[in-house]
Amino acid sequence: MSLDLIRDILIATVPLLVIFPTLFAFTTWLERKALARIQNRVGPNKVGVPLTRYGGRFSLFGLGQPLADGIKMLFKENIVPRDADRLFHLLAPILALIPAMLVLCFLPLEFPWTESLLPVQAFLLDGAVIFFFAITGLNTLAIFMAGWASRNKYSLLGGMRAIAQMISYEIPLVLSAVVVVMMVGSLNAAEIANAQADWNWFVFTPWGLAAFVIFFIASLAEINRSPFDLPEAESEIIAGYFTEYSGFKFALFFLGEYIAMFAISGLAVTLFLGGGAGPGVAALPWLSTVWFIAKIFALIAVMIWLRGTLPRLRVDQLMGFAWKFLLPLSILNIIVAGFAWHAQQQASGILKAIIWVACLLILYATAKGLDQLNRPNVRPREYKYAE
Amino acid sequence: MSSATAIAPNYELIQQDGLETSLLEVSMGPHHPSTHGVFRMDVKLDGETVVDLQPVFGYLHRNHEKLAENMSYLASMPFTDRLDYFNSMTNNWAYALAAEKLVEIEVPERAEYLRVIMAELTRLVNHVSLVGFFINDLGALGTPLLYAFREREKILDLFEQASGARMMCNYFRFGGLRNDVPEGWLDRARDVVDRFPDFLDEYEKLLCENEIILSRTQGVGNLSRELAISAGITGPMLRASGVNYDIRKVDKYSIYDRFLFRVPYSDGNVGDCYDRFMVRMLEMRESIGILKQALGGIGDGPVLGNAPKVFKPKPAEVYGRVEAPKGELGFYLIADGTPKPYRYRVRPPSLINLTVLRDMCLGQKVADAVIILGSIDIVLGEVDR
Amino acid sequence: MSEQIAFWMLSAIAVLGALVAVRKRNLIHGVFALMIFFAALSGLFLLLLAEFIAAVQILVYIGAVGILLLFAIMLTERVTGDDGRRMTSRGWFWGLVVAAAVFVILLLPAIQELPPPEAAQAIDPSVKELGHKLMNPYVVTLEVLALLLTAALIGAVTAAQGVRIPKEEDSSE
Numbered sequence: 001m002s003l004d005l006i007r008d009i010l011i012a013t014v015p016l017l018v019i020f021p022t023l024f025a026f027t028t029w030l031e032r033k034a035l036a037r038i039q040n041r042v043g044p045n046k047v048g049v050p051l052t053r054y055g056g057r058f059s060l061f062g063l064g065q066p067l068a069d070g071i072k073m074l075f076k077e078n079i080v081p082r083d084a085d086r087l088f089h090l091l092a093p094i095l096a097l098i099p100a101m102l103v104l105c106f107l108p109l110e111f112p113w114t115e116s117l118l119p120v121q122a123f124l125l126d127g128a129v130i131f132f133f134a135i136t137g138l139n140t141l142a143i144f145m146a147g148w149a150s151r152n153k154y155s156l157l158g159g160m161r162a163i164a165q166m167i168s169y170e171i172p173l174v175l176s177a178v179v180v181v182m183m184v185g186s187l188n189a190a191e192i193a194n195a196q197a198d199w200n201w202f203v204f205t206p207w208g209l210a211a212f213v214i215f216f217i218a219s220l221a222e223i224n225r226s227p228f229d230l231p232e233a234e235s236e237i238i239a240g241y242f243t244e245y246s247g248f249k250f251a252l253f254f255l256g257e258y259i260a261m262f263a264i265s266g267l268a269v270t271l272f273l274g275g276g277a278g279p280g281v282a283a284l285p286w287l288s289t290v291w292f293i294a295k296i297f298a299l300i301a302v303m304i305w306l307r308g309t310l311p312r313l314r315v316d317q318l319m320g321f322a323w324k325f326l327l328p329l330s331i332l333n334i335i336v337a338g339f340a341w342h343a344q345q346q347a348s349g350i351l352k353a354i355i356w357v358a359c360l361l362i363l364y365a366t367a368k369g370l371d372q373l374n375r376p377n378v379r380p381r382e383y384k385y386a387e
Numbered sequence: 388m389s390s391a392t393a394i395a396p397n398y399e400l401i402q403q404d405g406l407e408t409s410l411l412e413v414s415m416g417p418h419h420p421s422t423h424g425v426f427r428m429d430v431k432l433d434g435e436t437v438v439d440l441q442p443v444f445g446y447l448h449r450n451h452e453k454l455a456e457n458m459s460y461l462a463s464m465p466f467t468d469r470l471d472y473f474n475s476m477t478n479n480w481a482y483a484l485a486a487e488k489l490v491e492i493e494v495p496e497r498a499e500y501l502r503v504i505m506a507e508l509t510r511l512v513n514h515v516s517l518v519g520f521f522i523n524d525l526g527a528l529g530t531p532l533l534y535a536f537r538e539r540e541k542i543l544d545l546f547e548q549a550s551g552a553r554m555m556c557n558y559f560r561f562g563g564l565r566n567d568v569p570e571g572w573l574d575r576a577r578d579v580v581d582r583f584p585d586f587l588d589e590y591e592k593l594l595c596e597n598e599i600i601l602s603r604t605q606g607v608g609n610l611s612r613e614l615a616i617s618a619g620i621t622g623p624m625l626r627a628s629g630v631n632y633d634i635r636k637v638d639k640y641s642i643y644d645r646f647l648f649r650v651p652y653s654d655g656n657v658g659d660c661y662d663r664f665m666v667r668m669l670e671m672r673e674s675i676g677i678l679k680q681a682l683g684g685i686g687d688g689p690v691l692g693n694a695p696k697v698f699k700p701k702p703a704e705v706y707g708r709v710e711a712p713k714g715e716l717g718f719y720l721i722a723d724g725t726p727k728p729y730r731y732r733v734r735p736p737s738l739i740n741l742t743v744l745r746d747m748c749l750g751q752k753v754a755d756a757v758i759i760l761g762s763i764d765i766v767l768g769e770v771d772r
Numbered sequence: 773m774s775e776q777i778a779f780w781m782l783s784a785i786a787v788l789g790a791l792v793a794v795r796k797r798n799l800i801h802g803v804f805a806l807m808i809f810f811a812a813l814s815g816l817f818l819l820l821l822a823e824f825i826a827a828v829q830i831l832v833y834i835g836a837v838g839i840l841l842l843f844a845i846m847l848t849e850r851v852t853g854d855d856g857r858r859m860t861s862r863g864w865f866w867g868l869v870v871a872a873a874v875f876v877i878l879l880l881p882a883i884q885e886l887p888p889p890e891a892a893q894a895i896d897p898s899v900k901e902l903g904h905k906l907m908n909p910y911v912v913t914l915e916v917l918a919l920l921l922t923a924a925l926i927g928a929v930t931a932a933q934g935v936r937i938p939k940e941e942d943s944s945e
Contacts, residue, residue, distance in 0.1 A: 039533040088800075127899050130827040137835035141807065144842055148800060153413045157435075157753075160846070163839060170835075187899050226528065227599060235421040235524045236754045311599050312526025314754050315435050378601040381661070383669055385649035386631040 016104045023293070024258040025066035031304050032065070038308035076247035081151055084244065088149035093245065093252035096142035099135045100259035106132045107266040108190040108275050109292055128189040129181060132267055133174050136222065139260060140166045143231060143241050146253070150244035158240025161315060162224065162231035168319055169221035169228075172326035176211040176218065179337045180271045183208075189267075193275025201274040206359040207337035210367075212272040214330050216299070219264040221322070223257065226307035233312055265299040266292070317376075324374045325367075332366050410438060413753075417446050421524045421757050424767030428744075430756065437756050440748045442741060447771040455731040460486055460698045461561065463731070468555040470733065471769040473513050476505040476546070477711040479559035484640060485707025485718035486561045489700035493692045498563035499642045500685040504576065505549070505558065506709070507674040507681070508542050511583065513712035514623075514667040514674075515539055515590075517764050521664060522594060524761035525603055531594060538586050541579050548572055562692035573682060580678045587671055595668065604661035608747040608759035612655045618743050622714025622736050623670060624763060627662035629655015634710035646680045648673045660762040667764075699726050713737055713764050733772060737765040779819055786812035799845045807838045824899045 029044065036043025044062030080089055106128040140163055147159020180202050181187055184195045202208030221228035232240035242253045269275060273295050276288030313321070340359045344352045411434075416427035425446035431439035451470065455463035467482045468475035480502055487494065494502075519535030543553040549568045550558040558565055594600060610620070615628035625632055633650040635643045651669035653662040700722040708717035714736025721730035740763050748756040789809030796802040810833040817826035906914055 035528065039528075039530045040537055041533065085800075088804075127824045127827050130824065130831065130899075134827045134830035134835060137831065140839060141804075141834070144839075145804070153411060157411075157413075157432075161435075163843070167836075167839065185900070227526070229526070230754075233526060233754065235526055236757050238420060307528055308530055310527065311522060311597070311603065312754075313599060314603055314752055316752065317602060376602045376605070378598075378605040380596050380601070381653070381665065383651045383653055383665060384631075385651050386633075386636070387649055 013105065016109075017101065020101075020104055020259055020262055021255065023262065024255055025070070027258055027261075027297075027300060028066050028069065028254075029063060030300075031307075033062070034301070034304045035308045038305070070251065073248055073251035078249065079244070079246045081244050083151040085149040085151070088145050089244075090249070092142050092146035092149055093249045093256065095145060096139060096256035097252050097259065099138040099142070100256045100263055103132050103135050103263045104259070104266070106135075106189055107263070107292075108193040108270055109266070109289060127187045129177060129187045129192070129267075129271075132189075132263075133170070133177070136260070136263070137166070137170060139256075142256070146245070147241035150241070152244050154237040154239075154243045155241050157237050158231045158233075158243070161237075162241060164315075165221055165224075165228065165230060165318060165322075168322040169218045169326075172214050172322060172330045173218035173222055175327070175330040175334060176214040177267075177271055178334055179207055179211040182334070182337060183341060189270050189275075193270050193277070196274040197277050199274070199277070201272065201277070203272040203274075206356050206363060207333055207340060208272055209360075210329070210333045210363045211337075212268070214326055214333070215268055215272065216302075218322070218326060219268060220303065220306070221318070223260045223264055225261070225303050227310040227312050228318060229307075229312060230315055230318060235312075261300060261303065262296055265296040265303075268299060269295040320374060325370050328370060329363075329367055333363060336362055415756075416443075421761065423520065423760070423765055426760075426765070426767055426770070428756065428760070430753065432753055435752045435754075437748050437751055437753055440745045440756065442744050444738075444741075444767070444770050447767045449772065451772040452731050452733060456728055459726045460489075460700075460728060464559065465555065465557040468557055469768055470735065470772060471711065471713060471716075471737065471766045472554055473516065473766055474509045474712050475554060475556045476509040476558060477709055477716060479556065480506055481707055481709040481711065481716045482718045483559045483561055483707075484709060485705050485720050486698070486700075488705040488707055489703055489720060489722055490561070490695065490698070492562035492694050494563055494641075495689045495692055496642075497567075497686060497688040498690040498692070500681050501564055501568060501690060502559065502641060503643065503646070503681045504678060504685070505546075505556075507678045508545065508576075510674045510712045511671055511678075512539050512542050513764075514671050517667060517712075518590070518594070518664065521660075521758065521761045522600070524758045525600060531590070534586075534590065538583065545572070545576055545579060548575070560691060560694065561698065562694035564690045567690045573685065576678075577682050580675055580682060583675055584672070587668075587675075591668060595665065601661065603755075604659065604664060604758065604762075606657065606659055607751060607755045608660045608663075608762060610658040610743060610747055612658065614743060614746060615658065619739050620714070620743065622710070622712070622740065623666045624663055624714065624740050626650065626652035627666045628658035629653050634708060634715055638708070640709060645684070646677045648677050660758055663762040663764075697726065699724070708734070711736055713766070713769070714740055733769075735769040735772060737763075737767075737769040741765055741770060775819055779816070782812045782815040782819070785809075786816070800842070803838060803841045803845065806841070807834050810834050810838065824902055 033043040035041075044065035046059055047062055047064035047068045048058040048060055049064050049067075080086055143162040143166075144159045147155040147157075147162065150156075180192060183202065184192045186192065196202060203212045220226075224231050230236075230240075232242065237243070242250060245253060269292060276292040278287065278291035278294075281288045281291065336359050340355050344355050347355060411432040413430045413432060414427060415430055416422040417425040419427075422428065425444075427443040427446070429441040429443060430437055449469070451466060455466060464479060464482060467478040470478045515535045516532070516539055519532030522531040523529055546556055546558075547553045549572060550556040550565070610624070610628045612629045615625050616630060620628070621632070621634075629652060631650060631652045634640070635648075636650060651666055651673065653666065702722055702724050704719075704721050706717055706719045708715050710716075715734065716736055717734035719730070719732040719734065720728050723729040744760060744763065747759050751759065786809050789805045789807075789812060792805035793802045793809060796805060810829060813833075814826040814829035817823070817829055
């Protein structure tokens with residue numbers, strides 16, 4: 001193996017291993033701060049530079065908080081239940097982190113310093129998108145492993161919930177991505193991103209919009225974010241599968257969860273939001289990295305907002321939503337997208353607009369119809385008063 | 388599940404198919420984020436469905452009743468604060484009401500007004516934080532709870548200015564109140580009461596028609612009118628099951644007959660968690676109405692009647708009760724002529740409302756059991772005493 | 773050179789995983805060892821530049837079959853296998869003989885008649901090509917397989933439901 005190859009691999013992968021954990025630290029701060037503002041609180045605002053004499057003097061809006069959290073996590077005791085499966089208990093958080101980190105390299109993220117080198121980025125893989133889904137699915141195993149190895153009933157319930165939920169939501173997730181793959185005719189992430197240059201983002205087409213909404217909802221379930229955070233539902237099953245985790249193992253789970261959040265948002269950006277496309281990219285190519293990460297953060301901001309405002313679904317409602325609403329809608333979306341795309345190839349101008357409006361109407365009507373069919377019979381009620 | 392009181396239909400079907408499944412026994416509590424204290428539910432689960440539930444309590448037992456039988460009447464007043472520690476004012480009132488029946492003390496009018504004001508403020512505190520906790524149990528990340536606590540703080544400030552304590556007020560005395568409210572307190576109270584409806588509007592807009600809240604709470608934890616009556620359920624929970632029963636209207640104790648207010652209750656078709664949630668939301672509006680009238684009608688005068696220096700009632704049995712925010716709170720006292728009660732018994736609404744927990748939870752999902760418990764509105768200090 | 777190292781490492785992992793999967797008493801450990809085997813196999817596919825197959829290997833075998841196995845195991849008792857029962861059945865000798873026979877009859881000819889490396893170079897393993905192949909010459913095979921799988925799925929659902937005992941009040945969710 002040549003030294004050049006090793007160097008290139010390092011240059012291509014190390015940024016991923018440095019940038020995303022750093023962003024993770026920043027995101028925990030951002031989430032705490034944003035949730036605090038939603039809840040009329042201030043959030044972390046004291047920690048400056050931990051372990052120095054400037055710890056409390058320059059608080060910098062509490063930006064040192066993630067660092068302090070990390071240090072705290074590192075020094076906490078590692079508690080393993082007596083009856084736990086010690087090996088699996090140890091492996092689970094590691095296995096949770098690996099797939100999340102691994103899929104990052106399928107994102108068409110180009111760093112300015114890699115341009116002059118050999119193109120070793122894994123996103124040049126022909127089937128990057130399908131690899132992405134295959135490897136994200138491994139996360140389920142880690143969660144099950146943690147739930148089973150802890151020998152705790154809450155953990156087990158959380159693990160079972162996680163498996164059922166992630167398998168169910170993977171289907172609409174993949175099916176909504178299929179639309180984009182059909183449009184581009186490639187599973188290559190970089191090609192998909194390039195196909196959306198010049199504001200031809202897929203989210204601006206009717207089927208792309210529908211697919212994006214389905215994808216985003218399903219991805220919330222896939223990474224256990226509110227309102228689909230049933231595997232770790234605090235008010236029901238304590239902390240779900242990581243009830244019995246403490247210290248650094250817990251931190252690894254936490255890290256894995258956030259990295260998965262970046263990864264799936266990154267895929268959403270690649271598939272629907274034009275990848276690194278944005279104003280000024282033509283003049284300054286490195287801006288595309290900035291745009292890519294900015295778009296990821298836009299999606300994450302929505303996730304934080306949802307977490308601060310929505311209650312949680314029940315397990316049967318969650319399943320029903322995936323199988324009775326998202327799945328039929330995403331299948332219909334594929335069909336609509338196929339026909340409409342072929343029809344608009346020949347058409348131009350006014351006819352194209354008509355096709356788009358028709359697609360929007362069909363999708364909207366189906367969504368409404370499915371909603372009416374599946375909606376539990378709930379409505380606000382009237383109450384009587386006694387004088 | 389079609390009916391909540393029948394044993395989960397799925398469970399029997401599984402057994403009939405010849406598939407042997409074992410139930411998962413989970414001991415939820417006493418250390419659990421949403422059992423509202425040290426309460427335990429021994430739950431048997433078939434998958435996620437509750438097939439059996441056994442409430443276990445007593446972890447917070449403090450011997451309240453026996454303690455009170457071994458000290459003078461007045462000395463147990465501060466202990467009543469610790470029953471339902473959210474609503475010390477109404478606890479005080481119920482006890483004072485019972486003791487006043489023993490010796491026939493006249494309560495001055497200003498004291499009666501202040502008692503009503505304190506009780507209704509307490510009701511606001513209780514309901515607003517209950518709704519917050521309830522939505523918290525539904526899985527919202529504490530946002531409604533923190534909104535509720537912001538309002539609760541304002542009322543607790545009022546309590547602190549009047550009695551010196553935020554939660555353990557110990558403010559009532561036999562024949563009136565311990566002290567008059569400080570100067571300017573009534574204006575501050577009017578200010579708080581005038582602003583409260585704005586908060587309620589916001590709260591209702593955010594919560595009452597939220598799709599997830601509707602579908603999580605409607606049809607969950609149904610309590611039929613008949614069961615509610617025969618189990619002795621009281622308070623908002625009874626009214627949510629469609630029974631128009633409010634002790635403020637029935638007994639007309641104190642000066643409640645002077646105020647115009649309405650009692651919201653449901654049509655009694657379901658009596659589910661949503662009804663219990665909504666009845667409390669609506670009750671808050673009525674409490675504000677009472678508060679406005681009371682704050683408008685209050686006059687000057689003493690706040691403590693001519694209570695005897697040594698409280699030594701003749702032998703008698705009395706029962707004093709009020710409409711506490713959680714239901715009927717009653718104190719049953721037997722006097723034997725000594726300065727100590729011969730028997731001192733509390734009728735805690737939390738405990739009695741809790742008795743139907745199993746009936747409401749069977750056949751529901753485990754996540755529902757949590758919100759059903761939340762909708763009952765218990766405080767373990769009162770359940771265990 | 774690096775491909776050689778990768779091949780031997782992956783093969784060793786695959787064989788070890790398969791052995792552990794067979795020998796472990798603890799069923800869950802066994803399943804996870806099996807998944808390691810699947811993962812190593814997918815790595816071998818990657819070495820052969822068959823990345824689509826590799827992805828499908830992970831997606832189907834680890835993501836679906838493995839999880840199905842876990843689900844099935846969760847429904848059984850004695851997961852940890854701590855009761856001192858025998859691991860091998862009494863007919864282990866004949867089992868070995870059958871395995872050897874299968875190896876000799878099926879695999880030896882295949883190994884001996886490996887296509888020359890030039891032929892392997894000519895194959896285009898890209899996803900697009902695979903897609904076209906599936907849609908053009910193999911479309912009937914694909915459809916028949918799909919039909920078979922659907923039939924199996926429906927059959928499984930019917931079998932799992934069993935004989936329905938008629939009930940007055942059918943619970944509806």
